[in-house]
Amino acid sequence: MYKERIQQLVSILKEKNLYGYLVFSSDYHSSEYIVDYFKARAFLSGFTGSAGTLLVTIRGSYLWTDGRYFIQAEQQLKESGVQLMKMGEVKTPTLIEFLKQDMQENEQLAFDAKVATYQFVKNLKQEIKGISLKLDEDLVSLIWKDRPSLPLQPIVELKEHLTGESIASKLEKVRTCMKDIQYHLLSSLDDIAYLFNLRGKDIPYNPVFLSYALISHSKACLFIDEQKVSLEIKQSLEAQGVTLLPYEKIYSILKTLTGSILLDPNKINYALYVCIDKSVKIFKSENPTTLMKAIKNPVEIENTKRIHLQDGVAFCKFMIAFKKQMKNQTSSELQAQDLLESFRKEQKDYLEPSFSIICAYQENAAMMHYSATLQSNKTIRNEGLLLIDSGGQYLGGTTDITRTLVLGSLSKEAKYHFTLALKSHIALASVCFLRGCRGISLDILARKPLWDVGLDYKCGTGHGVGYMLNVHEGPNSFRYNMNPNFISAELKEGMITTNEPGIYLENQYGIRHENEMLTVFSHQNEYGEFLKFEPITYVPFDIDGIDASLLTSQEKQWLNNYHQMVYEKISPYLNDQEKETFKEYTKELY
Structure with a gap:
């Protein structure tokens, strides 16, 4: 089953004249645990660990994972024929080192930029000068015909006897950290849930919900599918200065921004980053909420x-x-x-x-x-x-x-x-x-x-x-x-x-x-x-x-x-x- 799926992907690569395709362990939000829709690596290779990157090329298939999963990966990859690359081992090249050695001139690497972090793509471009990338390819959906849909679980609002702090207080702290920066982009789901005192059921075991947030000194926008939000919670959020916008609208809104923006390069996907106009000054730092919630x-x-x-x-x-x-x-x-x-x-x-x-x-x-x-x-x-x-x-x-x-x-x-x-x-x-x-x-x-x-x-x-x-x-x-x-x-x-x-x-x-x-x-x-x-x-x-x-x-x-x-x-x-x-x-x- 897995070997056939890998072979299907290789055939697509050859049809599209691509060298290889990267499949990450993440969703649009750099989450560790993901909903079924994003489990593309497991679908293709059979490896179910929470960390690992799959590279399928026209010449071979490889999976990088860390020491927690070496034994598990060796067992689960047998059926797919994917070669295990043991991260941290002396003789194992990193993913980027391998690409540097294996990619030939004029070959092109593809992946879906929505599931790749800005920091990864930046490192890739820095380490392999002139690498040819195709960043808008979701090739997995061409093979995964019965791919699950994105979840629409309702969210809940936490009261202060549980949180110990209001949304307004948390927003004030974030804005203090922003100083003179005009906007702050949040994509990590636990940061968003913490900031807005909300919890969800989109991802098993993690009470978070698919969303983005954009904070300015006068406004806080939460991008979420409104089917998840009851009228009572919507009214409560609006009363606390939070504006709700459709989940996918974040990309078009980012294109309209001017001035400056604060973001965490390890926690936003590359597709978000490229939507930001080149005239906007980008400040790269850990999200203020990361330390606040810790x-x-x-x-x-x-x-x-x-x-x-x-x-x-x-x-x-x-x-x-x-x-x-x-x-x-x-x-x-x-x-x-x-x-x-x-x-x-x-x-x-x-x-x-x-x-x-x-x-x-x-x-x-x-x-x-x-x-x-x-x-x-x-x-x-x-x-x-x-x-x-x-x-x-x-x-x-x-x-x-x-x-x-x-x-x-x-x-x-x-x-x-x-x-x-x-x-x-x-x-x-x-x-x-x-x-x-x-x-x-x-x-x-x-x-x-x-x-x-x-x-x-x-x-x-x-x-x-x-x-x-x-x-x-x-x-x-x-x-x-x-x-x-x-x-x-x-x-x-x-x-x-x-x-x-x-x-x-x-x-x-x-x-x-x-x-x-x-x-x-x-x-x-x-x-x-x-x-x-x-x-x-x-x-x-x-x-x-x-x-x-x-x-x-x-x-x-x-x-x-x-x-x-x-x-x-x-x-x-x-x-x-x-x-x-x-x-x-x-x-x-x-």
């Missing part, structure tokens, strides 16, 4: 802690029930994730998952972003490790948690790796740092216990988390390597970032320990202001996997204090039988 206000923090308590109760009840069940019967990955979802649905503010759950047993967990299917669904037995990475969208916040559960006997090596990954987690969780530190400054704390024994994980250590928004949010993160596409922002009070080091051994198992952490003030002295992290995930680590002899006294103290806090918060919501089991799960280690 620093949670007191209302958002209070609500987030409240829903983390609900999420913790759900996961702890699941953990108790599932580990008990596994003592005398088998289960499966799909059954386990359904059981966890049933406990989340019991929580009063739960809405939906915040991403596709990763419930991976034994060797399946070596794939960092594995997703169980009817075909891959593995039987779970009373042995080994089960990794569950999951989260929820709640009325009051977004959660993301990973726990690796021990289901019986463990090898000495598995217990060693389980404890080593926990040492990595504790090293980052317990740090106290001077104001001004960035995630890139602290990432090595989590990696050092692994690097000391020659191990590593091929991903960042942590990412920012949205508030009733995307589970992956910038600009805060933990990663050790410099990357122009990922800004390592200064860690500020109110930011929520995950801490999730892990160990992944192909064909054996995967281990990950993930909490969300809130950056808070610690103390001040003659050297400056110090900050620290407060864990806001309330679930114990499975002590059945811990070799306490490998932990230092400081690490044991951190773990015991954390487990005591978890017990105090969660136990009031457990019945007597659950509470007895939970005492064992959170008991002190010596």
